[in-house]
Amino acid sequence: METECTAEKASPLCGFVALLLTLGTTSLMNGSLFPQFDAIFMFARDISVTFSAATLLGLGLAAYRAPRLLRERAIVAVAVACLVGGGALLALGLGFSAPAPLVAGASLAAIGRSVATISVALYLARLEMHATAVIIAAAYTVQLAASPASSLLPPWVGTALFLAFPLAAIALTARGARLYFDMAHDRPSPSDIAVTRPASFLAPFSALFVCLFLFQVAFGFALRFGEVAGTPRMSFLSAIPLALVALYVTCSRRRFPADGLVQLSALTVMAGFLLATQPLLAADSGAADVALLNAGNGLFIMAAQMALITIAARNPLGAITTVAWGNGVSALGSLTGAAAGMLANGAAASVPALRVAIPAALLLVFAAYVTIGLKRFTFAGAIDGIDPVLVGATTTGKGTDAGAQAVPGAGTGSVPVPMPAARTPEEAFASRCAAIASEFSLTPREAEVFAMLARGRDRAYIEEALVVSRNTVKAHVKHVYAKLGIHSHQELLDLVEG
Numbered sequence: 001m002e003t004e005c006t007a008e009k010a011s012p013l014c015g016f017v018a019l020l021l022t023l024g025t026t027s028l029m030n031g032s033l034f035p036q037f038d039a040i041f042m043f044a045r046d047i048s049v050t051f052s053a054a055t056l057l058g059l060g061l062a063a064y065r066a067p068r069l070l071r072e073r074a075i076v077a078v079a080v081a082c083l084v085g086g087g088a089l090l091a092l093g094l095g096f097s098a099p100a101p102l103v104a105g106a107s108l109a110a111i112g113r114s115v116a117t118i119s120v121a122l123y124l125a126r127l128e129m130h131a132t133a134v135i136i137a138a139a140y141t142v143q144l145a146a147s148p149a150s151s152l153l154p155p156w157v158g159t160a161l162f163l164a165f166p167l168a169a170i171a172l173t174a175r176g177a178r179l180y181f182d183m184a185h186d187r188p189s190p191s192d193i194a195v196t197r198p199a200s201f202l203a204p205f206s207a208l209f210v211c212l213f214l215f216q217v218a219f220g221f222a223l224r225f226g227e228v229a230g231t232p233r234m235s236f237l238s239a240i241p242l243a244l245v246a247l248y249v250t251c252s253r254r255r256f257p258a259d260g261l262v263q264l265s266a267l268t269v270m271a272g273f274l275l276a277t278q279p280l281l282a283a284d285s286g287a288a289d290v291a292l293l294n295a296g297n298g299l300f301i302m303a304a305q306m307a308l309i310t311i312a313a314r315n316p317l318g319a320i321t322t323v324a325w326g327n328g329v330s331a332l333g334s335l336t337g338a339a340a341g342m343l344a345n346g347a348a349a350s351v352p353a354l355r356v357a358i359p360a361a362l363l364l365v366f367a368a369y370v371t372i373g374l375k376r377f378t379f380a381g382a383i384d385g386i387d388p389v390l391v392g393a394t395t396t397g398k399g400t401d402a403g404a405q406a407v408p409g410a411g412t413g414s415v416p417v418p419m420p421a422a423r424t425p426e427e428a429f430a431s432r433c434a435a436i437a438s439e440f441s442l443t444p445r446e447a448e449v450f451a452m453l454a455r456g457r458d459r460a461y462i463e464e465a466l467v468v469s470r471n472t473v474k475a476h477v478k479h480v481y482a483k484l485g486i487h488s489h490q491e492l493l494d495l496v497e498g
Contacts, residue, residue: 010126010176016135018120021169023143025113025162031150031234032158037106041099048106049335055114056328063320064201065191067184070320075181076174079115080167082108087163094159109163114327116166121305121323122177125312132309133256137246140302144294145239180312180319188458190318195459195474198481199387199488201318204325207377208307211262212326213333214369215300218269220337221362222293225276225344235291241268242298256310258303258379265303266370268296273363277356289359301330307379314386387488429454432496440483449476453489454496 037044062070086108093102124132150158194201202208241264249256272292308326312319340362348355433454437447445466452462462473486492 010123012127012131012135014172014176015120015124015127015132016139018123018169018172019135019139020142021165021172022113022116022120023139024146025116025165025169027143027147027150028153028158028162028165031147032153032155033162035151036094036155036159037102040093040097040102044099044103044106046335046338047103048110049331049338051107052110052114053328053331053335055111056117056324056331059114059118060321060324060328063184063190063324064318065189067181067189067320070181070184072174072178072181075115076119076170079112079170083112083163083167086110086112087159090159090163094155112170113166116169117327118320118324119170119173119177121309121327122180122312122319123173125309125316125319125323126176126179129256129310129313130253133249133306134246136302136306136309137242137249140298141239141242141246144242144298145236147238148234148236151234180316183316184320187317188460190321192459193317193389195470196453196457196462196477197387197389197489198477199385200315200389202311202322202325202382202386206382207374208304208379208382209326209329211300211374211377212304212329213336214366215265215269215297215304216330216333217337217340218273218293218362218366219297219301220334220339221341221344222272222290222297222337224338224341225290225359234294235288237288238291238294238298241295242302245299245302255380256303256306258307258383261299261303262374262379265296265300266366266374268292268299270296270363270367270370272296273359273366276359277363303379304330307383310383311386314383314388317389385487387490429496432498436484436495442480442483446476446480446483449473450480450484450492453477453480453492 034045059070059075086105089101089105090109091105092098093100093105124135127135153161190201245257245261269292272289272295275289275292304326308323312322315322340358344354344358347358430451433451434447436442437450442450448466449462452465457465459470459473462468462476463470466473468476481487481492484492484495486495
């Protein structure tokens with residue numbers, strides 16, 4: 001008999017438990033497992049995080065370019081094998097202080113953890129968005145509050161839980177996440193769809209992903225800067241701001257306050273860096289700076305994960321790419337920040353003045369990015385800017401594409417163009433397209449591409465019909481969108497429909 005957690009319908013309770021397990025894995029990794037590595041081979045932790053980032057980015061790229069190659073059952077089987085095999089090698093490496101099996105085991109476990117992260121995010125994308133918001137806020141609050149306890153566990157207990165948690169998370173969510181893998185097998189890849197519908201998918205270096213990277217740099221720095229015997233400084237006080245947000249989200253039915261959290265997060269992170277430059281002012285044995293940095297990161301990552309999951313739910317065909325790439329970029333940011341923290345520790349040991357100079361420099365860089373780089377970026381805009389693609393629609397180019405859901409308020413605001421009389425609906429449609437092409441000064445080839453887009457033709461169809469390359473089609477689509485002053489396929493349809 002199926003349990004509620006393995007049934008086809010996604011369960012909020014299972015989503016919460018699974019997310020808490022994956023977040024708990026991160027806490028155990030940083031507070032219990034990684035400190036054991038330093039006495040054997042200190043770079044094992046960085047190598048394992050690199051494997052995690054590479055796995056996430058690789059899966060994201062594969063889902064974007066060739067999603068038919070991704071078989072959910074095969075990926076889950078590989079993840080389970082990596083966690084089990086990685087656990088055996090970790091036990092061998094830790095037990096005999098052997099660097100080679102330690103690195104191999106940590107790297108294999110990182111691959112399994114990455115799959116668990118994707119599976120949980122895809123599962124949450126199936127839930128009603130308010131339920132997902134409550135789950136994310138509550139889970140991150142619990143994680144930050146409980147993280148200091150991870151360093152108090154016996155090493156073997158922390159290692160065992162580190163391996164068991166992602167296995168349990170996969171067991172809870174794999175079946176529910178399978179839907180997104182199944183969707184991709186009979187449809188064009190997101191990279192093909194993005195040629196004619198560029199607004200349907202996030203660009204690899206979009207502002208959202210850049211934000212993820214930079215904020216995770218701050219988190220990675222906080223983990224390693226001033227660490228004691230390889231163990232990060234932590235404080236349960238970091239969870240207080242997150243608890244207040246969780247209370248607000250639970251009691252309110254309003255849209256998740258992602259942009260407000262980003263602003264609050266930026267202030268908190270900058271306060272943490274500022275306090276790190278004034279250690280004599282830090283309370284709680286000098287851990288107040290880290291508490292602020294961790295709280296700021298927690299607030300931001302709550303908003304970022306909610307944005308990634310909302311975008312995944314808005315456009316299921318790009319769901320795997322969105323959550324995998326976003327989490328991969330986050331892992332790279334943590335790795336970069338951790339390296340900066342280690343450099344700061346080493347430099348401060350020989351030149352005490354750098355104990356202040358390095359956080360001050362990071363504060364300046366971070367403040368510059370927040371005030372300049374994020375001036376025109378909003379999470380709400382990133383979400384609303386995604387042009388949805390209906391999963392049930394055909395994108396083969398054999399008929400009119402019904403694949404764009406209506407976007408509230410979409411439209412160009414242009415004055416309807418008078419059409420000459422036409423005898424048939426097809427002639428009326430062609431006449432309308434020709435009138436728009438003339439009004440906006442489209443070239444003859446751009447007018448052809450515009451008419452095909454209006455009929456729902458995909459990249460492969462246009463490429464074959466016009467006997468041009470993929471890049472040429474992409475360039476024509478870009479020019480058409482720019483001349484029409486639109487940003488999505490839905491706006492193009494609205495313009496044609498008048």
